[in-house]
Amino acid sequence: MADFDLNRADPDFKHEVAGRPGAEKISRCYACGACxxxxxxxxxxxxxxxxxxxxxxxxxxxxxVLSSPLLWFCSTCxxxxxxCPEGVDFTEVLFALKNMAAEAGFFPPSMSAQVDLLRKHxxxxxxxxxxxxxxxxxxxxELTEKPEHFQMILDNFQLGPETEA
Amino acid sequence: xxxxxxNIVLLPHNFPPAWGLAAQxxxxxxxxxxxxxxxxxxxxxxxEEIGSTGPDDRFFLVGRAEPLADLTGPEVRQxxxxxxxxxxxxxxxxxxNLLALIKAEIEAAELGQTGEPVSLSPYPQVLVLGHGAAxxxxxxxxxxxxxxxxxxxxxxxxxxxxxxAHPNNEINSNLEILPCREPLGIQGFAGxxxxxxxxGDSIREVQAGAVIICGAEEKTNLVPEPxxxxxxxxxxxxxAELFGGKPPALTGQGDRFKIAFVTGLGRATSTVGMRRIxxxxxxxxxxxxxxxxxxxxxxxxxxxxxxxxxxxxxxxxVTFIRLPETGPEILSDPNHRPGFKVFDPLIQGHxxxxxxxxVWDESSAPRADLTRWAEACxxxxxxxxxxxxxxxxxxxxxxxxxxxxxLGPARGTDSGEIQTLEIxxxxxxxxxxxxxxxxxxxxxxxxxxxxxxxxxxRVCPHGAVTFTDRPWFHPQACLACGICAAVCPGQAIDLIDxxxxxxxxxxxxxxxxxxxxxxxxxxxxxxxxxxxxxxxxRSAPPPEKPVDLIFAPLPCGGRLDERLVLEVLGQxxxxxxxxxxxxxxxxxxxxxxMADRGVSRMKTxxxxxxxxxxxxxxxxxxPNMGVEFTRAxxxxxxxxxxxxxxxx
Numbered sequence: 163m164a165d166f167d168l169n170r171a172d173p174d175f176k177h178e179v180a181g182r183p184g185a186e187k188i189s190r191c192y193a194c195g196a197c198x199x200x201x202x203x204x205x206x207x208x209x210x211x212x213x214x215x216x217x218x219x220x221x222x223x224x225x226x227v228l229s230s231p232l233l234w235f236c237s238t239c240x241x242x243x244x245x246c247p248e249g250v251d252f253t254e255v256l257f258a259l260k261n262m263a264a265e266a267g268f269f270p271p272s273m274s275a276q277v278d279l280l281r282k283h284x285x286x287x288x289x290x291x292x293x294x295x296x297x298x299x300x301x302x303x304e305l306t307e308k309p310e311h312f313q314m315i316l317d318n319f320q321l322g323p324e325t326e327a
Numbered sequence: 328x329x330x331x332x333x334n335i336v337l338l339p340h341n342f343p344p345a346w347g348l349a350a351q352x353x354x355x356x357x358x359x360x361x362x363x364x365x366x367x368x369x370x371x372x373x374x375e376e377i378g379s380t381g382p383d384d385r386f387f388l389v390g391r392a393e394p395l396a397d398l399t400g401p402e403v404r405q406x407x408x409x410x411x412x413x414x415x416x417x418x419x420x421x422x423x424n425l426l427a428l429i430k431a432e433i434e435a436a437e438l439g440q441t442g443e444p445v446s447l448s449p450y451p452q453v454l455v456l457g458h459g460a461a462x463x464x465x466x467x468x469x470x471x472x473x474x475x476x477x478x479x480x481x482x483x484x485x486x487x488x489x490x491x492a493h494p495n496n497e498i499n500s501n502l503e504i505l506p507c508r509e510p511l512g513i514q515g516f517a518g519x520x521x522x523x524x525x526x527g528d529s530i531r532e533v534q535a536g537a538v539i540i541c542g543a544e545e546k547t548n549l550v551p552e553p554x555x556x557x558x559x560x561x562x563x564x565x566x567a568e569l570f571g572g573k574p575p576a577l578t579g580q581g582d583r584f585k586i587a588f589v590t591g592l593g594r595a596t597s598t599v600g601m602r603r604i605x606x607x608x609x610x611x612x613x614x615x616x617x618x619x620x621x622x623x624x625x626x627x628x629x630x631x632x633x634x635x636x637x638x639x640x641x642x643x644x645v646t647f648i649r650l651p652e653t654g655p656e657i658l659s660d661p662n663h664r665p666g667f668k669v670f671d672p673l674i675q676g677h678x679x680x681x682x683x684x685x686v687w688d689e690s691s692a693p694r695a696d697l698t699r700w701a702e703a704c705x706x707x708x709x710x711x712x713x714x715x716x717x718x719x720x721x722x723x724x725x726x727x728x729x730x731x732x733x734l735g736p737a738r739g740t741d742s743g744e745i746q747t748l749e750i751x752x753x754x755x756x757x758x759x760x761x762x763x764x765x766x767x768x769x770x771x772x773x774x775x776x777x778x779x780x781x782x783x784x785r786v787c788p789h790g791a792v793t794f795t796d797r798p799w800f801h802p803q804a805c806l807a808c809g810i811c812a813a814v815c816p817g818q819a820i821d822l823i824d825x826x827x828x829x830x831x832x833x834x835x836x837x838x839x840x841x842x843x844x845x846x847x848x849x850x851x852x853x854x855x856x857x858x859x860x861x862x863x864x865r866s867a868p869p870p871e872k873p874v875d876l877i878f879a880p881l882p883c884g885g886r887l888d889e890r891l892v893l894e895v896l897g898q899x900x901x902x903x904x905x906x907x908x909x910x911x912x913x914x915x916x917x918x919x920x921m922a923d924r925g926v927s928r929m930k931t932x933x934x935x936x937x938x939x940x941x942x943x944x945x946x947x948x949x950p951n952m953g954v955e956f957t958r959a960x961x962x963x964x965x966x967x968x969x970x971x972x973x974x975x
Binding site: 169214 | 666
């Protein structure tokens with residue numbers, strides 16, 4: 163069981179999070195647990211608990227939150243957001259936390275892999291003859307990869323390695 | 328001689344499938360019973376649908392939880408037959424269960440008796456005991472409600488009600504003020520109390536219809552032992568500096584000053600303390616560069632505006648840490664600043680906090696005078712040593728004695744701040760006992776069986792029993808918990824509608840229900856409080872293993888009769904379970920506790936009668952705990968199966 167020293171915590175972290183778009187209402191949380199009870203990810207992995215993440219933020223345990231791989235488990239189903247009786251938009255809070263984590267350099271390898279795929283193919287999988295044959299059978303138009311736009315966006319946001327010229 | 332009442336069974340036309348029988352078929356079967364005069368099928372519960380009523384009719388309303396308002400009259404007796412204990416998953420043919428339940432209620436009603444109602448003729452005035460802002464606000468509120476007040480004043484300072492202070496105050500002429508050092512006792516019952524007070528030079532008796540104990544303000548500046556080695560200040564002292572224009576010096580060792588407000592070590596947080604802490608912490612967080620922490624066993628928001636203040640505190644960045652009931656662990660390593668270590672269940676880890684300043688809410692320190700008052704007035708006190716049990720149902724102002732109400736400092740807060748909600752509740756509650764009328768007894772007493780052992784007098788938690796040459800049971804104070812009836816060694820006391828005979832006949836009918844399942848399922852008898860377990864059953868999912876469950880409703884856990892436990896075991900029950908309310912959630916305060924003790928005692932008794940004590944189980948439930956009910960039944964049937972396998 164870990165000890166958390168509040169004298170080393172960052173008391174401004176919660177204000178920093180609340181300053182991000184969508185995360186403003188984080189202070190409304192009083193840990194009722196309605197989100198935790200309905201979270202489908204929590205069913206699969208009890209470690210993932212929305213109100214636990216909020217508690218860590220409120221306590222100012224910045225490092226623990228941003229370095230946590232749990233941030234990236236969310237499937238963005240918005241159940242927590244729909245459930246919250248206090249209107250804490252937790253999915254939005256999580257976006258803010260993921261952005262802050264990425265800025266602080268905590269970017270999980272699986273995410274990098276996804277960014278690489280986007281950069282390479284303009285989508286999250288490679289389009290091959292297999293997909294296009296299937297599409298022809300269904301009477302759908304052929305797909306071509308157009309990664310240029312994504313490369314531009316990713317470059318602008320400095321996500322992943324620069325596109326090789 | 329009065330004619331024998333006619334039993335009429337009213338059946339709803341739309342029987343749910345779970346009952347296993349169409350209304351018509353049920354009516355036909357019930358018609359063959361000797362003690363039923365008539366069965367009627369109703370489509371709507373209206374007087375027109377129900378048809379004629381006679382003066383000696385007893386109506387059994389199958390499937391209804393409440394009596395019908397339209398049918399009320401002195402001559403119409405209604406027996407609503409709430410069938411919530413009839414679960415679709417119960418063993419055997421559901422129609423047999425249904426008919427057994429109806430039959431049990433009719434036979435129990437046949438044995439029903441009532442006592443003579445008591446005339447109340449209450450005293451018109453309300454006695455207010457104590458002094459300070461809470462007492463004065465209570466008197467003002469009583470005046471506003473048009474009620475007559477007598478003030479037994481424990482303090483000496485000048486108040487707004489003193490005629491010298493306000494010679495033109497009209498209220499003063501009607502208010503009788505008595506000096507009071509301490510209350511010495513409260514005799515009587517709601518509506519007619521006699522309060523003995525020590526005036527300092529004599530003892531006086533005051534009559535009152537209700538008593539509101541406001542207590543006495545007493546400033547304690549005591550810092551509890553564990554905090555003395557730390558940088559600590561009392562809340563009053565801190566407030567005086569913070570709001571008095573002389574800002575406290577907030578420079579500490581770290582880069583940011585950390586303040587921890589601490590309340591409720593060994594005593595519940597009060598709403599008054601909570602308001603003071605929230606107000607100070609909001610001001611600090613908004614106006615200074617400090618990190619503010621609030622360490623409290625509970626966040627109390629049950630007063631006007633507190634929830635909003637709590638929200639504002641969170642918005643301004645105040646961090647709340649919940650203390651365990653035992654208080655925080657104190658870190659007193661000489662190489663380290665003193666601090667707190669508290670387990671946080673949410674993040675499953677310990678929080679360590681070494682604040683630069685601790686502000687101690689001294690109003691949450693225990694007080695000796697309230698303990699003396701509680702003893703003198705036969706009042707139960709809670710863990711906060713205020714007058715009133717640790718029970719959510721007795722909040723905000725009720726005590727274990729009807730008509731005696733406690734608030735303000737008497738409830739456990741030293742502050743003079745007025746708690747509006749408590750005062751409103753107290754005045755409304757007092758008013759209930761000041762109107763004349765009749766009160767119907769809840770208890771019957773049989774002279775020939777009584778040995779005058781006084782057990783009833785000693786066990787009654789509500790002060791409802793007195794003794795002359797015989798015990799008297801006073802409906803003005805009785806909460807119908809049935810503890811006296813359950814513990815009476817001579818079986819001389821009966822609780823109306825739950826007499827020994829009625830409980831037995833209900834069980835006999837249900838136990839006689841044939842067991843047809845093959846292989847036979849374990850027969851489990853659940854004695855359950857109708858306020859918790861019976862309601863929990865409505866939402867109970869089916870158990871894992873089928874079980875032949877018989878549910879015997881009790882008015883309260885206190886009525887759990889040890890003799891009935893033996894009886895059902897003798898009649899072939901495989902296990903007996905008592906399911907009552909949680910200890911701090913019992914409507915009668917002591918009922919669940921008595922059931923718990925009864926079960927422990929019975930374990931020894933059934934062992935000597937040749938049964939394994941593990942065949943007896945005690946659980947507590949809230950009304951919304953259907954899932955937990957089934958879980959407990961599953962665990963118990965599994966245990967019974969193990970016992971059977973071991974031949975125990």
